[in-house]
Amino acid sequence: MTVKRCHPDSMRLSNYYSIGIPSIRHLDGNQTVKCATCRCPLTLIQNIRSGKFTGQTGSAYLVDGVINVIKGIRCHRRMMSGPHIVCDIFCHICRQRLGWYYEFAENPEQQYKEGKYVLEKSLIRFDTLEIGNFI
Secondary structure, eight states: OOOEEOOTTOOOBOSOOOOSSOOOOOOSSSOEEEETTTOOEEEEGGGEEEEEEEETTEEEEEESOOOSEEEEEEEEEEETTEEEEEEEEEETTTOOEEEEEEEEESSGGGGGGTTOEEEEGGGEEESSSOOGGGO
């Protein structure tokens, strides 16, 4: 597995080029999380697993599944919880960085994060006021 070292300002897309107008996948449900910039649907509120994460812009959510995102370059990043292999994720429509995807955690206690996404609170919006304990 080829992994690059992340630079703090490395927020590039991995060789992704769009031809024409990108298509948007939609979600079934009225309680969705959307990109704050273009309102592209990302996930259902019920997929949020934790609101106790911290991103580059502040508080963040750990989420099970996300759609309409592009994964950036895979890199090795040292985080507060230890070293991980991650890639930044970007909105499929407006290309706004939204958070990151956990590919691998070196610490066995952190492996529950593998295959999950982190969405930064300041970069997303909820389409409903009924968001329970996540705020």
